[in-house]
Amino acid sequence: PNEVGAVNGYVERQLDLYSGLSKLLAEKAAAEKEYGRKVLELARGFQEQLASVHEAKEGAGIDSLALTDAEAADNAPLELLPAAHEWALRLEEEGRLHVQLGSKIGGDVSEELRHNMDALSSSRKHTLEFYQKLLSE
Numbered sequence: 001p002n003e004v005g006a007v008n009g010y011v012e013r014q015l016d017l018y019s020g021l022s023k024l025l026a027e028k029a030a031a032e033k034e035y036g037r038k039v040l041e042l043a044r045g046f047q048e049q050l051a052s053v054h055e056a057k058e059g060a061g062i063d064s065l066a067l068t069d070a071e072a073a074d075n076a077p078l079e080l081l082p083a084a085h086e087w088a089l090r091l092e093e094e095g096r097l098h099v100q101l102g103s104k105i106g107g108d109v110s111e112e113l114r115h116n117m118d119a120l121s122s123s124r125k126h127t128l129e130f131y132q133k134l135l136s137e
Contacts, residue, residue: 004131011124018117022110029106036098043092050084 004127008124008128011120015117015121015124018113018120022113022117025105025110025113029102029110032098032102032105034102036095036100036102039091039095039098041095043088043095046084046091047088050081050088053081
């Protein structure tokens with residue numbers, strides 16, 4: 001009975017840590033989702049830009065056998081284009097992974113933390129009730 005106060009104080013500090021960690025994880029989950037959505041937006045915008053660069057220009061000397069230097073440059077394959085496409089795909093994947101991470105943190109991890117916090121809180125409550133019962137006897 002003499003140690004109940006110390007144990008209760010320890011459990012209260014643990015519950016405070018659980019609460020702080022829960023808030024941190026909620027903010028982390030939101031930040032990951034927001035970052036992931038922004039990266040996806042950037043990747044899709046870049047992919048649209050690549051598509052417009054890649055489109056053949058109308059009337060760029062396709063019917064003529066003798067192309068001017070400017071027409072030849074317009075129709076030449078861009079060496080950087082495959083690498084740029086790959087970069088856009090990887091950036092899109094990175095965005096998806098951050099959104100998934102945010103969902104995982106906000107879902108499974110937070111739920112497990114809440115479950116543990118509720119269990120500790122319930123145990124604390126039962127212990128204090130039992131202690132009060134012992135004192136009243």
